Amino acid sequence: MVHLSPATICTVAxxxxxxxxxxxxxxxxxxxxxxxxxxxxxxxxxxxxxxQVALRDIDGRCKQENRDGPSHCTTVATWNTCKIDVCGNVxxxxxxxxxxxxxxxxxxxxxxxxxxxxxxxHPARCNIxxxxxxxxxxYEYRLQFSHSGLGQY
Numbered sequence: 001m002v003h004l005s006p007a008t009i010c011t012v013a014x015x016x017x018x019x020x021x022x023x024x025x026x027x028x029x030x031x032x033x034x035x036x037x038x039x040x041x042x043x044x045x046x047x048x049x050x051x052q053v054a055l056r057d058i059d060g061r062c063k064q065e066n067r068d069g070p071s072h073c074t075t076v077a078t079w080n081t082c083k084i085d086v087c088g089n090v091x092x093x094x095x096x097x098x099x100x101x102x103x104x105x106x107x108x109x110x111x112x113x114x115x116x117x118x119x120x121x122h123p124a125r126c127n128i129x130x131x132x133x134x135x136x137x138x139y140e141y142r143l144q145f146s147h148s149g150l151g152q153y
Contacts, residue, residue, distance in 0.1 A: 001104040001147040002032070007066055009127045026076065028083065029146040030124050030126035030127060033123060033126070034097050035103070035121055035122060035123055035124055036110070036120045037107040037110045037111055037119050037120065038054040038120050038121065038122075039107075039110060039118070040110035040111070040119050040120065041082045041111050041112070041113040041116055041117055041118040041119060041121050042116070042118060043079070044114070044116070044118075044147055045116040045117055045118030045145070045146075046080075046081040046082035046083070046116065046117065046145060046146065047080070047081045047082065047115060047116060047117075048108060048115055048116055048117040049075055049077045049116050050080040050081045050082035050086070050114070050128075051079070051104075051108055051134075051145050052080040052108065053079040053080075053082070054077040054079035054083070054084050055077070055101055055108070056077060056081045056097075056107065057075055057076075057077040057079070057106055058084065058100060058101045059076065059136075060094075060099045060100065060101070061093040061094045061095075061096065061098070061099070061100065061129070062076050062080045062086040062093055062094060062143060063086065063091065063092070063093035064086045064087060064088050064089065064090060064093065064141065065091065066089065066090070067090050067128035069083065070088070071085075071086055071087065072087055072088060072089070072140075073085040073086065073087035073144075074086050074087075077098075078148050078150075079148075080147060080148070080149055080150055081147055081150060082117075082145060082147075082148055083145070083146050083147065083149075084104060084143070084145060085099070085114075085142070085143070085144050085146060086141070086142070086143055087141075087142050087143075088139070088140035088141040088142055089139055089141065090131065091130065091131050092128055092129070092130045092139070092140075093128070094123060094127055094128060094129060094130050095127055095128070095129050096129070098123070098127045099124075100143055101120050101134060103123055103143050104121070104143055104145070106121065107119045107120065107121050107143070107145060108145070111145075117145050118124075118145055118147075119144065119145060119147065120142045120143065120144035121141075121142065121143050121144075122141065122142045123141060123143070125139065128141050143149055
């Protein structure tokens with residue numbers, strides 16, 4: 001009888017998940033992603049306090065599902081002045097074990113200026129789940145805060 005440690009079972013499960021999605025484990029998992037936010041805060045940016053509330057409504061993986069229009073963005077949460085979007089290629093999301101709230105919190109922490117926040121972040125490719133039918137090459141996936149059009153400017 002073979003005895004496997006929980007760590008071995010977890011490694012095998014992660015490797016199988018990578019194969020099942022059409023990519024190797026090495027290309028798909030980088031928990032040390034230290035991607036820096038791109039700050040775009042201005043007087044027209046949403047209130048940071050509204051964005052903090054909107055973050056509570058995030059479902060985790062932030063899947064981009066919008067095929068229409070030039071923006072290719074899906075709104076994943078809105079609260080008063082704040083809108084949170086995931087933008088890029090259709091059907092892209094973060095890996096199941098990666099929560100987009102952490103990325104968005106880093107934008108909020110880094111880009112908060114005068115009580116407002118505006119900015120985006122492009123997670124590392126190894127943390128992005130995309131359809132196995134998609135050829136690796138040019139890809140776009142970003143998370144962003146922008147003004148919802150509601151509330152004060």
